[in-house]
Amino acid sequence: MPALSLPGLVEDTLREFFATRAELVDSVGGGYREAVATLQSFVLRGGKRVRPSFAWTGWLGAGGDPAGPDSQAVLRACSALELVQAGALVHDDIIDASTTRRGFPTVHVEFAARHRGAGWHGAPEQFGEAAAILLGDLALVWADDMVRESGLxxxxxxxxxxxxxxxxxxxxxxxxxxxxxxxxxxxxxxxxxxxxxxxxxxxxxxxxxxxxxxxxxxxxxxxxxxxxxxxxxxxxxxxxxxxxxxxxxxxxxxxxxxxxxxxxxxxxxxxxxxxxxxxxxxxxxxxxxxxxxxxxxxxxxxxxxxxxxxxxxxxxxxxxxxxxxxxxxxxxxxxxxxxxxxxxxxxxxxxxxxxxx
Amino acid sequence: MPALSLPGLVEDTLREFFATRAELVDSVGGGYREAVATLQSFVLRGGKRVRPSFAWTGWLGAGGDPAGPDSQAVLRACSALELVQAGALVHDDIIDASTTRRGFPTVHVEFAARHRGAGWHGAPEQFGEAAAILLGDLALVWADDMVRESGLxxxxxxxxxxxxxxxxxxxxxxxxxxxxxxxxxxxxxxxxxxxxxxxxxxxxxxxxxxxxxxxxxxxxxxxxxxxxxxxxxxxxxxxxxxxxxxxxxxxxxxxxxxxxxxxxxxxxxxxxxxxxxxxxxxxxxxxxxxxxxxxxxxxxxxxxxxxxxxxxxxxxxxxxxxxxxxxxxxxxxxxxxxxxxxxxxxxxxxxxxxxxx
Incomplete structure (x- = not known):
């Protein structure tokens, strides 16, 4: 597991985690799958993976062996930090009323636009915030799931x-x-x-x-x-x-x-x-x-x-x-x-x- | 552990859980302790404890023994459902713009009032929502902690x-x-x-x-x-x-x-x-x-x-x-x-x- 590509490995791991949720999300039905897809895009285009990198390096520096049998589990647990971060950012962007993040509309702005585009009732901004609150919550609770299911x-x-x-x-x-x-x-x-x-x-x-x-x-x-x-x-x-x-x-x-x-x-x-x-x-x-x-x-x-x-x-x-x-x-x-x-x-x-x- | 007083036992268990967080919350300092106290009041005055009751009854009905050695741990795990519910309600009240819940101001309204009372800068409503988003998040992540630390x-x-x-x-x-x-x-x-x-x-x-x-x-x-x-x-x-x-x-x-x-x-x-x-x-x-x-x-x-x-x-x-x-x-x-x-x-x-x- 070469360290140079850690952000890429984290991304793969996150993608795999989202795949494990697909069946349950689909069983709920309605537009849940599309909403979760928006969260997934947000998580997957995310930055430098600073927190997983520090966690991984902390493990390495304490004698963790990247060639050892538990390295995949460790990678998963470290990657879960990105889901905490996604939840924090989605909620922070509501709190700060930020409109863009990493060159894309923030999640609440994205859902407000979707509301507007569909010609739905009520205030688009209010819908956008509501959806972003729920998706931020989802990222937070999935972060826990990801650690628990990491294989540690x-x-x-x-x-x-x-x-x-x-x-x-x-x-x-x-x-x-x-x-x-x-x-x-x-x-x-x-x-x-x-x-x-x-x-x-x-x-x-x-x-x-x-x-x-x-x-x-x-x-x-x-x-x-x-x-x-x-x-x-x-x-x-x-x-x-x-x-x-x-x-x-x-x-x-x-x-x-x-x-x-x-x-x-x-x-x-x-x-x-x-x-x-x-x-x-x-x-x-x-x-x-x-x-x-x-x-x-x-x-x-x-x-x-x-x-x-x-x-x-x-x-x-x-x-x-x-x-x-x-x-x-x-x-x-x-x-x-x-x-x-x-x-x-x-x-x-x-x-x-x-x-x- | 008499079943009739289950809501009371759930409340005691939740109070004990909050006590386990006090040291960490105090170490963060600032006004965090007071904010957490508001969340605690919200959780402790909460309703009929329907979800813990069903979980407890599900356990009993499957042969769980209330006089057995693990009954305290089971009670704690069941009670954690109330923290999920607290997080859901605090966020739901923002989403629905509700002003009261169980005869009290909702959490976001309570924090807006605190902002107003203190004569702080900016819009009280925006502060109230921000605080309530964060406290709802805290309830959700503590729900996980409570299950994990239940003793199961x-x-x-x-x-x-x-x-x-x-x-x-x-x-x-x-x-x-x-x-x-x-x-x-x-x-x-x-x-x-x-x-x-x-x-x-x-x-x-x-x-x-x-x-x-x-x-x-x-x-x-x-x-x-x-x-x-x-x-x-x-x-x-x-x-x-x-x-x-x-x-x-x-x-x-x-x-x-x-x-x-x-x-x-x-x-x-x-x-x-x-x-x-x-x-x-x-x-x-x-x-x-x-x-x-x-x-x-x-x-x-x-x-x-x-x-x-x-x-x-x-x-x-x-x-x-x-x-x-x-x-x-x-x-x-x-x-x-x-x-x-x-x-x-x-x-x-x-x-x-x-x-x-």
């Missing part, structure tokens, strides 16, 4: 499920804190970090690695090292993302420049800038607060960029990224992970924290 | 989980077909029956009984009898509900008279009436179609009641209820269920199909 042994499942369970409770908590932070205009570094910790770091890196380690039966020490590595790199990844959300090149990131500012996103970058402004430059603080969530012109975005630099917030974020990355590598280097595991995790960490898109 | 043996879990999995896929399908049927104005008896089958019968009676039987290790014959009984009684239950939705006494049902008509609900009752009207009385058909989903006065509701009777639809529905109940009892009587199980299921069936509220 009872011992492996017993080790994995507490982690699986914690991950889902944490990410839903992180999402909830995120929406509260936004409406409550929470300006603290602490609140933004807490969202980063649970919505991103734990969910994207720490817990997937932990899941891989748990499948492999890793000892407490390696698990602790993975978790520190995952939390630190996850936080650093989000800080890099925050910088790119304001300073990134739209041609590279694919998102309009300054989009995070217009969306009113409560980032650590912004929290640090506000802290500094309140201590040294109240006028800059007012300018920043006025800009958050406003419909900024490109010139205004450029002005905010200048403020973020001048207030030292960009430097502080870069320093945090460096410190977190150092801490992560220290944990990794001194761990008992295999050389191959270390090498891959190091490469992933560089990719996550030094990227430009 | 690996053999019991292996028998239960395919049924658990089918049930959730079916109910989400039934809900999807329901919203499509409504916007597409599907007038067929077949479409209404399919929704009843998967949204109500399978989810409320058939699969809970099946889950109980699977835990007990029942043979295929008893499972088949349970499933026929559950499907038939579930369909009959829904037909009774449809009649009550139009003819029920508001003082008894607690719902305004004719509410189902105003809500535009696509019932078998209505489908049968339209079939009959199209064959014999086109004017009555037009009057019915105009009334569906309209803001009817009490006099208009009374007129529709008259039409439903005159067109023979009420008689047809009563005949169906009788036929389904007969079929269900035949399956039950000729099954190998214990005498106590049979007696209880018969009592439940009477309660479900001959009720006035």
């Amino acid at each position: 042994s009872a011992e492996q499942l017993a080790r994995v499920t507490p982690v699986w369970s914690a991950m889902r409770t944490e990410v839903l908590g992180g999402q909830y804190l995120d929406i509260v932070g936004e409406v409550a205009s929470d300006e603290t570094v602490e609140a933004a970090t807490r969202v980063n910790r649970y919505k991103t770091a734990a969910y994207t890196i720490e817990r997937p690695l932990h899941i891989g380690a748990a499948i492999a039966g890793a000892d407490d020490e390696l698990i602790a090292a993975y978790r520190r590595f995952g939390t630190d790199i996850g936080l650093a990844f989000q800080l890099r993302d925050d910088l790119l959300g304001v300073f990134g090149d739209p041609a590279v990131t694919g998102k309009p420049s300054g989009d995070d500012l217009r969306a009113g996103k409560r980032t650590v970058l912004l929290a640090l800038a506000l802290e500094s402004a309140d201590a040294t430059d109240p006028a800059a603080g007012r300018a920043l607060r006025d800009a958050i969530g406003a419909d900024l012109t490109e010139d205004e975005v450029e002005r905010i960029r200048g403020l973020l630099v001048d207030l030292g917030a960009v430097d502080l974020v870069e320093q945090r990224i460096t410190a977190l990355t150092d801490s992560a590598f220290e944990a990794l280097d001194s761990s008992a992970a295999t050389d191959e595991g270390k090498e891959r995790l190091r490469a992933s960490a560089y990719a996550a924290t030094r990227r430009t898109a | 043996s690996a053999e019991q879990l292996a028998r239960v989980t395919p049924v658990w999995s089918a049930m959730r896929t079916e109910v989400l399908g039934g809900q999807y077909l329901d919203i499509v049927g409504e916007v597409a104005s599907d007038e067929t008896v077949e479409a209404a029956t399919r929704v009843n089958r998967y949204k109500t019968a399978a989810y409320t009676i058939e699969r809970p009984l099946h889950i109980g039987a699977a835990i007990a290790g029942a043979d295929d014959e008893l499972i088949a009898a349970y499933r026929r009984f559950g499907t038939d009684i579930g369909l009959a239950f829904q037909l009774r509900d449809d009649l009550l939705g139009v003819f029920g006494d508001p003082a008894v049902t607690g719902k305004p008279s004719g509410d189902d008509l105003r809500a535009g609900k696509r019932t078998v009752l209505l489908a049968l009436a339209l079939e009959s009207a199209d064959a014999t009385d086109p004017a009555a058909g037009r009057a019915l179609r105009d009334a569906i989903g309209a803001d009817l006065t009490e006099d208009e509701v009374e007129r529709i009641r008259g039409l439903l009777v005159d067109l023979g639809a009420v008689d047809l529905v009563e005949q169906r209820i009788t036929a389904l109940t007969d079929s269900a009892f035949e399956a039950l009587d000729s099954s190998a269920a214990t005498d106590e199980g049979k007696e209880r299921l018969r009592a439940s069936a009477y309660a479900a199909t001959r009720r006035t509220a």
Whole structure:
């Protein structure tokens, strides 16, 4: 099972899982099959398979053998993370009222269009949301089915499920804190970090690695090292993302420049800038607060960029990224992970924290 | 474990489960604990515990011993059905834009009020929906955790989980077909029956009984009898509900008279009436179609009641209820269920199909 094509293998595995549901879905009848097909398309065109990759690498690094008899089962369990992610994204897109995702209409927009096209009664948007709520639910419950039916042994499942369970409770908590932070205009570094910790770091890196380690039966020490590595790199990844959300090149990131500012996103970058402004430059603080969530012109975005630099917030974020990355590598280097595991995790960490898109 | 207090035992079990999540929820911090407390209140004040009762009775009737060593584990697995139901209701209330449930504000309305009370930014309704989507998700994923952590043996879990999995896929399908049927104005008896089958019968009676039987290790014959009984009684239950939705006494049902008509609900009752009207009385058909989903006065509701009777639809529905109940009892009587199980299921069936509220 060559590691280079892991995203492809994950996709095949997900396709196989959907095939196992076809009979039951068809037995329900009506338009259920078509609705599920929309969910399947959404899942199959999905991105970089970051979470399955970390889980798989966590397993490898804990001594998992890709040529061993259980590698297919492990791959299935790792791939199930993409169904959790699909459910989270479908629901998140409703919450954020997003209209596109990966260049396609979001699921609720797609079903609203279907309603419109069919000339059905009622508000197309309301139907779209309703359908997307149900399909997001389906992805979440199928994620569980996929782990349970992965073929992992009872011992492996017993080790994995507490982690699986914690991950889902944490990410839903992180999402909830995120929406509260936004409406409550929470300006603290602490609140933004807490969202980063649970919505991103734990969910994207720490817990997937932990899941891989748990499948492999890793000892407490390696698990602790993975978790520190995952939390630190996850936080650093989000800080890099925050910088790119304001300073990134739209041609590279694919998102309009300054989009995070217009969306009113409560980032650590912004929290640090506000802290500094309140201590040294109240006028800059007012300018920043006025800009958050406003419909900024490109010139205004450029002005905010200048403020973020001048207030030292960009430097502080870069320093945090460096410190977190150092801490992560220290944990990794001194761990008992295999050389191959270390090498891959190091490469992933560089990719996550030094990227430009 | 006395059967009379089963709802109370289910509630205790659910309370204990929430307690097991407290540490993790607190570790996420922020306002997550308060949000989860709202979900807990919602779950704990919930109704008649119909699904756990059927699952428990299914287990008893298949020889499960309430004085045996695994009865606590069985109770926990049965109680988990209430968390699926909580997730389904929280999301359903968003989908239907319902404002109250069991005399309390629905979860999305409750969170909108919290937003308003705190003077937060943005639209309170949007925040309320977002919070309710996330808490419904949490209930769904915790339902899985609760089954997995119930203490059932690996053999019991292996028998239960395919049924658990089918049930959730079916109910989400039934809900999807329901919203499509409504916007597409599907007038067929077949479409209404399919929704009843998967949204109500399978989810409320058939699969809970099946889950109980699977835990007990029942043979295929008893499972088949349970499933026929559950499907038939579930369909009959829904037909009774449809009649009550139009003819029920508001003082008894607690719902305004004719509410189902105003809500535009696509019932078998209505489908049968339209079939009959199209064959014999086109004017009555037009009057019915105009009334569906309209803001009817009490006099208009009374007129529709008259039409439903005159067109023979009420008689047809009563005949169906009788036929389904007969079929269900035949399956039950000729099954190998214990005498106590049979007696209880018969009592439940009477309660479900001959009720006035």
